[in-house]
Every structure is written in structure tokens, then in C-alpha cells.
Amino acid sequence: MNLNTKVTLFFIAIAATLLAVLVAISLYAFRSFSIASATDHIQTAGEVVRVHLTEAMINGVIDRRESFLNRMLEVRGLRSARVVRSPEVERQFGAGLNVESKPDTIERQVMAGGKPSFEVYEENGDTIFRGTIPYIATSHGTPNCLQCHQVDEGTVLGAVTMTMSIDGLRQKALATVAGITGAVTVFAILLVLLLRRLLRPISETATEVELAVQRALEGDFKAQVKQRTNDEIGQIANDMNRLLRFLDTGLNRIGMSVAKLTERTATPGENLLNATIEMVDGLSKAAHFKQAIEEDETKSEIYERLSTTLMKEFERKEFSLYEIASNKKQMKSIIVDGQAADGCRWCDPEILVRPEACRVRRTGHVVDSIDNPGICYAFQPPPDASDRRHVCFPIIQSGAVGSIVQIICAPDEEKKLQECAPLLQVYLRETAPVLETKRLMESLRDSTLRDPMTGLNNRRFLEEYVETLVAGVQRKRAHAAILMLDLDYFKMVNDTHGHDAGDAVIKSLANVLKQSVRASDLVIRYGGEEFLIILLDSSSEQAFQIAEKIRAEVEALKIQIGSIVLKKTISIGIADFPGDSSTFWQAVKFADIALYQAKETGRNRVIRFTKEMWSSDEDY
Numbered sequence: 090m091n092l093n094t095k096v097t098l099f100f101i102a103i104a105a106t107l108l109a110v111l112v113a114i115s116l117y118a119f120r121s122f123s124i125a126s127a128t129d130h131i132q133t134a135g136e137v138v139r140v141h142l143t144e145a146m147i148n149g150v151i152d153r154r155e156s157f158l159n160r161m162l163e164v165r166g167l168r169s170a171r172v173v174r175s176p177e178v179e180r181q182f183g184a185g186l187n188v189e190s191k192p193d194t195i196e197r198q199v200m201a202g203g204k205p206s207f208e209v210y211e212e213n214g215d216t217i218f219r220g221t222i223p224y225i226a227t228s229h230g231t232p233n234c235l236q237c238h239q240v241d242e243g244t245v246l247g248a249v250t251m252t253m254s255i256d257g258l259r260q261k262a263l264a265t266v267a268g269i270t271g272a273v274t275v276f277a278i279l280l281v282l283l284l285r286r287l288l289r290p291i292s293e294t295a296t297e298v299e300l301a302v303q304r305a306l307e308g309d310f311k312a313q314v315k316q317r318t319n320d321e322i323g324q325i326a327n328d329m330n331r332l333l334r335f336l337d338t339g340l341n342r343i344g345m346s347v348a349k350l351t352e353r354t355a356t357p358g359e360n361l362l363n364a365t366i367e368m369v370d371g372l373s374k375a376a377h378f379k380q381a382i383e384e385d386e387t388k389s390e391i392y393e394r395l396s397t398t399l400m401k402e403f404e405r406k407e408f409s410l411y412e413i414a415s416n417k418k419q420m421k422s423i424i425v426d427g428q429a430a431d432g433c434r435w436c437d438p439e440i441l442v443r444p445e446a447c448r449v450r451r452t453g454h455v456v457d458s459i460d461n462p463g464i465c466y467a468f469q470p471p472p473d474a475s476d477r478r479h480v481c482f483p484i485i486q487s488g489a490v491g492s493i494v495q496i497i498c499a500p501d502e503e504k505k506l507q508e509c510a511p512l513l514q515v516y517l518r519e520t521a522p523v524l525e526t527k528r529l530m531e532s533l534r535d536s537t538l539r540d541p542m543t544g545l546n547n548r549r550f551l552e553e554y555v556e557t558l559v560a561g562v563q564r565k566r567a568h569a570a571i572l573m574l575d576l577d578y579f580k581m582v583n584d585t586h587g588h589d590a591g592d593a594v595i596k597s598l599a600n601v602l603k604q605s606v607r608a609s610d611l612v613i614r615y616g617g618e619e620f621l622i623i624l625l626d627s628s629s630e631q632a633f634q635i636a637e638k639i640r641a642e643v644e645a646l647k648i649q650i651g652s653i654v655l656k657k658t659i660s661i662g663i664a665d666f667p668g669d670s671s672t673f674w675q676a677v678k679f680a681d682i683a684l685y686q687a688k689e690t691g692r693n694r695v696i697r698f699t700k701e702m703w704s705s706d707e708d709y
């Protein structure tokens with residue numbers, strides 16, 4: 090029900106109530122007035138009858154009383170008039186004329202009580218007012234009642250009963266009330282019409298504002314509200330239009346700016362407001378994501394966070410994260426389906442050793458098998474998920490594909506994946522520079538911990554790693570053998586064949602050392618031609634055997650430098666941590682002392698440190 094109808098109905102209800110009250114009051118007032126007027130008339134007529142009867146008695150013409158009473162009926166409105174005697178008068182003067190009526194119940198009551206009685210009743214469709222008035226004996230006046238009647242003053246002598254029709258009065262009252270009702274009704278109708286006319290612009294403006302708000306809630310801000318008046322209602326329409334234009338322009342601008350960032354625009358029929366909120370929301374989350382990964386310490390943490398985001402924000406369960414090695418010749422699987430992994434689940438593992446088999450790596454473009462089934466031959470889902478499609482996104486670092494995010498989807502998720510792809514690319518664009526920086530930092534850090542010539546870790550690495558190493562040995566209550574190695578008479582190589590020849594010898598030696606130990610052991614270029622090997626979980630005997638094997642291999646090594654072949658030997662000192670010293674660096678020192686012994690005792694040999702080689706008063 091609109092405002093206009095509501096107000097009209099409300100007004101009609103009030104007008105009807107007022108009218109009803111007015112009619113009721115009017116009818117009551119007219120009835121009261123009619124009765125009061127009839128009462129006055131009957132009392133006056135009663136007095137006239139009394140005076141006339143008194144005169145008739147004095148003049149001795151009381152027998153003409155009935156004729157008088159009949160003449161009275163000629164008075165307009167008077168229907169009947171009769172007089173009855175009280176028992177006291179009957180006692181003195183007899184029952185009276187034959188035509189005299191006997192008192193009825195009301196008259197008897199009036200004569201007994203001395204009080205007049207009035208009543209209204211309907212008779213043959215006429216409204217009759219009846220009044221019965223007692224005549225009471227009084228000594229006032231000349232002549233007075235007591236001069237003829239032998240009764241006490243105050244005695245009821247008789248009663249006169251008159252009836253008169255008040256129908257005429259009632260008709261007049263009804264006609265008046267009808268006139269008032271009609272006038273009030275006409276006035277009320279005019280008022281309602283005027284009110285409706287006044288309310289129509291308010292009601293129509295309100296309806297249009299409501300429609301405009303409804304459309305705005307659905308993302309359409311193009312609705313306009315017509316200005317109908319120049320008052321406040323017109324102002325509301327104008328203000329509403331201004332607000333709608335402002336929102337439309339503002340949201341379009343925000344939408345376009347956001348669309349540039351997300352490469353997504355609201356589709357036709359889509360709620361512009363919701364689409365914009367969704368896009369801004371997504372960008373805000375992406376900004377928080379960027380801040381979080383910038384504060385991450387390592388690449389692994391970034392990949393982990395990206396994986397969590399894919400699961401939580403994008404509701405992905407099946408996906409892979411790959412990283413291309415710096416030399417671009419290998420690819421590493423980092424995370425598969427939310428778990429750290431080093432293998433492939435969704436692709437041919439060949440891509441790990443031959444990255445160019447991966448289409449994204451090769452092209453640097455998004456590869457989408459939803460729109461282009463079979464686009465990448467390296468995509469090989471397992472048999473139990475053969476209906477899956479994939480979309481692979483490159484993360485560009487230093488101008489090339491540095492990492493790859495592969496999203497897998499079941500047929501019923503394809504649309505959803507394509508819808509969220511633009512936002513996912515925002516996340517990946519935010520990730521790219523951060524990952525690039527982390528990779529550069531890691532490679533820079535790696536270069537400071539690695540000897541560039543041999544690729545072995547350097548002394549600085551050992552200094553950083555020693556804490557972890559010692560903690561591991563102590564936790565496992567194990568032993569670590571420390572081998573200190575130094576080429577014999579290496580200076581002669583430089584002096585005789587040049588510095589490059591010396592470098593070649595060092596590189597050859599480094600290769601021999603790397604191949605002689607397990608991957609878990611550490612080979613460190615400790616100084617110029619000095620190397621340190623840490624054999625984890627090795628007893629002294631095992632360490633000695635390995636050292637001896639190294640010595641023999643170096644002795645047998647033929648190093649080709651141009652046209653010449655060089656042969657070198659090596660001396661090795663061994664100490665045990667914590668067997669020889671509970672302090673790691675002192676154990677290193679003891680290995681160095683054993684090496685010194687090997688040099689002193691003829692070189693090309695392995696010497697195990699013994700306590701005798703060290704007197705505690707020597708400087709450490």
C-alpha cells in the first residue's frame with residue numbers, strides 16, 4: 090500500500106469516526122431538546138387546564154369540562170388531554186361525570202407521589218410524548234384550592250394527562266443531521282481529494298526513489314527520479330539524482346582503475362557494486378599477501394605462503410609450483426597439491442631435467458588447456474584424474490620464466506578457475522619481484538659462501554654452518570672426522586708452469602675430493618691449496634681409510650695441462666670431534682697439527698692426530 094492510499098484511508102477513517110460522533114451527538118441533542126420542549130409545552134398546557142378548571146368550578150360550568158378538553162386538542166401537536174380525580178376529590182364531590190376516565194397506573198402513581206411523570210413511546214409509527222402532572226392543593230391565590238376543597242394544603246387533587254406527537258421535531262432533527270452529515274461528507278471528500286493531490290508528488294517521488302535504490306542495490310545507478318515540485322520533495326529528487334550520478338561516475342572510475350590492475354571488468358548484467366567490491370577486496374588481499382611475502386625470509390617461505398593462498402583464497406586443492414634453476418637447464422618441483430614435493434604428479438617428470446618440454450617455460454605465456462585441450466604434451470595427469478584440465482601461469486623473474494604455478498581443475502570447476510584467473514595473476518605479479526629479489530639475495534649469499542673456482546663451500550660457510558653441525562653431532566652423540574688436506578710442493582707448480590696450471594691442479598683436486606666422499610659430507614676449500622673435509626658419522630678407522638683412498642687417488646691423478654702432464658701428492662691430517670676435543674675449532678687445529686706432522690715426516694701421507702703431538706701450554 091503506497092503512502093497516498095494509506096493517508097487517504099487514514100483520513101477517511103478519521104472523517105467517518107468524526108461524522109459518526111457528530112451524528113450521535115446531534116441526535117442526542119435533538120432528542121433531549123425535543124423532550125425538554127414537549128415537557129415545557131405539556132406543563133404550560135397543564136397549568137392552562139388547571140386555571141380553566143378552577144374558573145369552571147367557580148363559574149359552575151365544570152360540566153362543560155370535556156368540551157374544553159376537546160377544544161384543547163385543536164392546539165397543534167396535542168393528541169389527547171384528560172383529567173382524573175384523586176380519591177380525596179371523589180370523596181368530596183363524587184366520581185364525577187360518566188365520561189371521566191378512571192386513572193391508569195401512571196396517573197395513580199403520579200397522584201400518590203405528587204410528582205409529574207413523562208415518557209416517550211412509539212405508537213402507529215408516531216413518536217408520542219406523554220406527560221402526567223399532579224394538581225396539588227394550595228392556599229395561595231384568591232380564590233385558592235382550599236376554599237372549595239376540604240383537604241389539607243399539599244394534597245393531590247387530581248392529575249392531567251396530555252400526549253403530544255414529537256414526530257415532527259424528530260423529522261426536523263433527522264433532516265438537520267442529514268444536512269450536517271452531507272455537508273461534512275462533501276467537505277471530507279473535498280479534503281481527501283485535495284490531500285491526494287498534495288500527496289501525489291510525495292508518493293510518486295517516494296516510489297521512484299525506492300525503485301532507484303532497488304536498482305542501485307543491484308549495481309545499476311542509471312535510474313533517475315523526476316522532479317515534480319519545487320519544494321523539499323523536489324529537492325529530494327534532485328539530491329537523489331546527484332547521488333546516483335556521483336555513485337555511477339565514482340564506481341565506474343574505481344571499476345576501471347581496478348580493472349586495469351586485475352584485468353577484469355564487470356560482465357554485462359553483473360552487479361557493478363558487488364563486482365567492484367569483490368575486485369577491491371581481492372586487490373586488498375593481494376596487497377596484504379605482497380606485504381607478507383616481502384617480510385618472508387626465504388624463497389621456501391614465499392612458495393609456502395603462495396601454496397596456502399591457493400588453497401585458502403582460491404580454494405584450490407590440486408596444483409603444482411615449479412622453480413626454474415638459475416642455469417635454466419633444470420626445473421625443480423617445489424610444492425604439489427599443497428605438500429612439499431620433489432617429483433611431478435601432473436606433468437611428465439621429463440620437464441624437471443628438460444625444462445623446454447614445459448610450454449609455459451618455453452613461451453612465457455599462460456597455458457590454458459580449458460580453452461585449448463591438449464595444448465601442452467607435458468601435462469600428463471594420473472589415470473585416476475584423467476578428466477582434469479590445467480592452467481599454467483608463469484612467474485617472470487629477471488625477464489624470464491623463473492617459477493611456474495600450475496592449477497589443475499575438474500570439469501565442474503573450469504568456469505570458476507577462469508573467473509578467478511585474473512586475480513590469481515595479480516597475486517603472481519606481486520610475487521614475481523619479491524621472488525626475484527630473494528633469488529638474487531640467495532645467489533649472492535651463496536656466492537659469498539662458495540669458492541667460485543672449485544664450486545666448493547669456503548671457510549666462511551664453515552663458520553656459519555659450524556653451529557648447526559656441532560648441534561647435530563651432539564644431538565646424535567655421533568663423531569665427525571676432520572681431515573685437513575694440503576698439496577705437497579704446490580708452490581713449485583706455480584713457479585714452474587704458471588698460475589693457470591696451479592689453478593687447474595686445484596680444480597682437479599677439488600673434483601677428486603668431491604667424488605671421494607658422500608653427499609652428506611662436507612668438502613671445504615679452507616685456504617689457497619688447503620682443503621678441509623668433514624666426514625659425518627665416521628669412526629677414526631673409517632676416516633683414515635677414506636683419507637688414505639684420497640691420498641692414493643691424488644697420487645695416481647694425472648693432470649693434463651696443455652702438452653704436459655702433472656702429477657701431485659697430498660698430505661692429510663686427521664682429528665676426531667669430539668673424540669680429540671669437545672671444541673670443534675680445536676679439533677680443526679688438531680687436524681692441522683696432524684697435517685703438519687705429515688708434511689714434516691715426508692709428505693704424501695695420512696697422519697692421525699695423537700695427544701702427544703699437542704702440549705697444552707701451546708697457544709691455540
Ligand SMILES: Nc1nc2c(ncn2[C@@H]2O[C@H](COP(=O)(O)OP(=O)(O)OP(=O)(O)O)[C@@H](O)[C@H]2O)c(=O)[nH]1
Binds near residue numbers: 576587589590591617
Ligand atoms: N695457482 C694458484 N696458486 C695458489 C692458489 N692459492 C694458493 N696458491 C699458492 O699455493 C702456494 C702454497 O705454497 P706453500 O704454502 O708455501 O707450500 P707448498 O709449496 O705447497 O709446500 P708444502 O705445503 O710445504 O708442501 C703459494 O705459492 C700460493 O700462492 C690458487 O688459487 N691458485
